[in-house]
Amino acid sequence: MTGKETERPRWAPPVLRGDRLEAGLRTLELDVRRRLDGLLQGNHLGLVPGPGSxxxxxxxxxxxxxxxxxxxxxxxxxxxxxxxxxxADRELETWVAADLSPSLDFGTALCEKRDLVVCAVAAIAHLTGGGGNRLGAVLSNGADTVRVPARGGRAHARGLLRKLAELPRAAEGTRGELSTMIEQLRRPPRRRGLVVVVSDFLGATSWERPLRALSARHDLIAVEVLDPRDVDLPEVGTVVLADPESGRQREVRTSALLRREFAAAAQAHRDQVARALRQAGAAHLVLRTDSDWIADTVRFVVTRKRRWSGGAA
Structure with a gap:
C-alpha cells in the first residue's frame, strides 16, 4: 500500500477497478451496512413515494x-x-438510472466520479432492500446501455453493483444522453414507485422534460455527483482543458479573471440544474468526491424522514 493510500480518510470510497474490484465491492457493502443500518427502523419513510397509503x-x-x-x-x-x-407502502419497486458517461471518468480528490456513482447506488440498494422490495436499473456509459430487471434480494443487488462497476469506459468523444436513459424508465409504464437518477448533470439540460414526465407517476430522487474541479479552477499556470464527451481540447492560462469566470459559469450551471430538478419535483442529493458521501446521504435521508412524518423541515 502506498503512502498516499494510507492517508485516505476512513470514509473515502474504496478502489473499484482492476484486481481490487472484488475487495472494493465487499468493503463498500460493509461500509454501507455499518453506517446506514438502523436509519429506517423497519419501514421505508424517507425513500418511499410519499408517507404511505x-x-x-x-x-x-x-x-x-x-x-x-x-x-x-x-x-x-x-x-x-x-x-x-x-x-409506509410495502413491496417498493425502485429503478435506478446510473450515468457513467465519459464526463464521470474524472476525479481530482479521493476517487473518480464514477466510483461515487457506484457508492450512491449501493446506498440506494441498501436503503430500499428487504420486505419483498425490488430493484432494477438502467446503466449507461454513453455508448452502451445495460438494463437490469427489477428483482429482490441481496444477491441481486450485489450483481447489479458488480455490473455497474465493471461497465467499460466509453471511448473519448462519446457523448452520454441522460434524457434517453430517463425515457427508458418511462416505457413500459410501471406501478408507482421510486426512481433514482445518478449523474453529474453536466452539459445540456435536455433531460428536464422527460424527468418531469417521470415524476408525474413516481417519487423521484436526483443524485448529483461532483468533483471540486467541476466548480473551481485552481491556479496552475497554463493547462489543457478537455471535454471528455466531445474530445475538444483547449490550452488556457489560469489567470485570476479566467478562474473567476469559470467559477461563475459553474455556479450558474449548478443553479440551473437545482432549479430544473426542483421544478421536476425531484429531491436533490449532492455527493462530492472530496466529502464524506455516507454522511451526506444520512443527512439527506433523515431530512426526508422528518418531512414525510409531518415534522417541520
Whole structure:
C-alpha cells in the first residue's frame, strides 16, 4: 500500500477497478451496512413515494404537521386537533438510472466520479432492500446501455453493483444522453414507485422534460455527483482543458479573471440544474468526491424522514 493510500480518510470510497474490484465491492457493502443500518427502523419513510397509503394511528396535531392529514372524526370526538399517521407502502419497486458517461471518468480528490456513482447506488440498494422490495436499473456509459430487471434480494443487488462497476469506459468523444436513459424508465409504464437518477448533470439540460414526465407517476430522487474541479479552477499556470464527451481540447492560462469566470459559469450551471430538478419535483442529493458521501446521504435521508412524518423541515 502506498503512502498516499494510507492517508485516505476512513470514509473515502474504496478502489473499484482492476484486481481490487472484488475487495472494493465487499468493503463498500460493509461500509454501507455499518453506517446506514438502523436509519429506517423497519419501514421505508424517507425513500418511499410519499408517507404511505395505509392508515395508521391518530395523534395530537403539532405545529408543522400537514393539515391535509387531519383526522376530523377523532378531532370531533376529543375536541382536540388530531392527525392520522400513515404506514409506509410495502413491496417498493425502485429503478435506478446510473450515468457513467465519459464526463464521470474524472476525479481530482479521493476517487473518480464514477466510483461515487457506484457508492450512491449501493446506498440506494441498501436503503430500499428487504420486505419483498425490488430493484432494477438502467446503466449507461454513453455508448452502451445495460438494463437490469427489477428483482429482490441481496444477491441481486450485489450483481447489479458488480455490473455497474465493471461497465467499460466509453471511448473519448462519446457523448452520454441522460434524457434517453430517463425515457427508458418511462416505457413500459410501471406501478408507482421510486426512481433514482445518478449523474453529474453536466452539459445540456435536455433531460428536464422527460424527468418531469417521470415524476408525474413516481417519487423521484436526483443524485448529483461532483468533483471540486467541476466548480473551481485552481491556479496552475497554463493547462489543457478537455471535454471528455466531445474530445475538444483547449490550452488556457489560469489567470485570476479566467478562474473567476469559470467559477461563475459553474455556479450558474449548478443553479440551473437545482432549479430544473426542483421544478421536476425531484429531491436533490449532492455527493462530492472530496466529502464524506455516507454522511451526506444520512443527512439527506433523515431530512426526508422528518418531512414525510409531518415534522417541520
Amino acid at each position: 395505509e392508515p395508521g394511528e391518530a395523534r395530537p396535531y403539532q405545529p408543522g404537521d400537514d393539515v391535509r392529514r387531519m383526522d376530523w372524526a377523532v378531532t370531533a370526538r376529543t375536541t382536540v386537533a388530531h392527525i392520522r399517521e400513515t404506514v
